[in-house]
Amino acid sequence: MPTLTATEYSLISNVMSLCCAAMLAGALFFFYSRSQVAPKYRPALLVSALVPTIACYHYFRISDSFTHAYTLVNGVYQASGLPFNDAYRYADWLLTVPLLVIDLVAVLALPSAISKGLILKLSSAAALMIALGYPGEISQVAGTRWLFWGLSMIPFLYIMFTLFSEFGEAFSRQPEQVKSLVSAARGLLLVTWSFYPIAYTSTMIGLSGGAGQCGLQVGYTIADIVA
DSSP, X not given: OOOEEHHHHHXXXXXXXXXXXXXXXXXXXXXXXXXXXXXXXXXXXXXXHHHHHHHHHHHHHHHHHHHHHEEEETTEEEEOSSOOOTHHHHHHHHHHHHHHHHHHHHHTTOOHHHHHHHHHHHXXXXXXXXXXXXXXXXXXXXXXXXXXXXXXXXXXHXXXXXXXXXXXXXXXXXXXXXXXXXXXXXXXXXXXXXXXXXXXXXXXXXXXXXXXXXXXXXXXXXXXXXX
């Protein structure tokens, strides 16, 4: 674990705390909003509520692990000897990322045969994307990190291609109000998910030590809040 300045430590800690609060607020909002929408859209709201609920729990664990992994020594934060279990983040993504793409399908209220096919393809690709990213995340070898970054980008690009191509016909059949909301959600997903491969490379493109750790943790956390 790299040594962090007080500013770097506080920034990471505060952003993680903000994420916990945002996820809890989002979960409560979606749970209590289910009665305000048409019955066919309620499954999508339930999935929307599950995502921040799961994320809130995991961010609490990530934040707690981060706090115990450092100790203040002479004005800087050094490794305490306890491990920082960043695997919580990937465990969270392995559950929530497939749910996010399922949510997009659910909100379209498609015929069962069509929605099942899309859900299977997109959720499988999402899980594969996360699984391929983790070996690179824990590696200290730049070549290995780049290899798994490239491999995880394959299902990432497949998901984006599917959202903007195969969704076209189903998307065009939606009511105008739903169409605008789904279009915004789809665009937001593209923008926010693009932060992840960028943050992943922060330690591979020149950021090292505390700056690299700060860029990685803050980048991931902000992307999680927005997504």
